[in-house]
Amino acid sequence: MNADLQKFIDKFEPNKFKMMAKGIEIRGVNDIHRNIAEAKALIEKLKLALTVDHNAQMVSYGAFEVNAL
Numbered sequence: 001m002n003a004d005l006q007k008f009i010d011k012f013e014p015n016k017f018k019m020m021a022k023g024i025e026i027r028g029v030n031d032i033h034r035n036i037a038e039a040k041a042l043i044e045k046l047k048l049a050l051t052v053d054h055n056a057q058m059v060s061y062g063a064f065e066v067n068a069l
Contacts, residue, residue, distance in 0.1 A: 002068040004048040011042055023050070023067030025058075036064050 005023060016027040029035045036052055043050045043066075054064035 002049075004046075004050055005066065005068055007046060008039075008042065008048055008050055008066055011046065012039060020065065020067075023065055025063050025065050027061065027063045029062040029064070032059055032062055032064065039064070039066060 001019075002023075009017070009024065012026075014024075014026045017024045018027060026035070026039075032054070036054060039052050042048075043052065049069045051067050051069060052064060053067060058064055
């Protein structure tokens with residue numbers, strides 16, 4: 001696992017996530033927009049080489065991805 005991704009998981013503490021090839025998919029999020037903003041702020045604060053990705057399909061089941069660059 002990417003060291004930046006592990007730091008993100010340790011600090012963000014997602015309840016449910018799925019490992020993916022380049023990152024993780026965080027699932028079961030109630031307030032998707034607030035959680036995405038918090039994830040982006042944490043990535044910026046810790047200067048991690050990660051991106052937050054989401055699309056309409058993910059929003060339908062309360063999920064977004066955090067991927068390594």
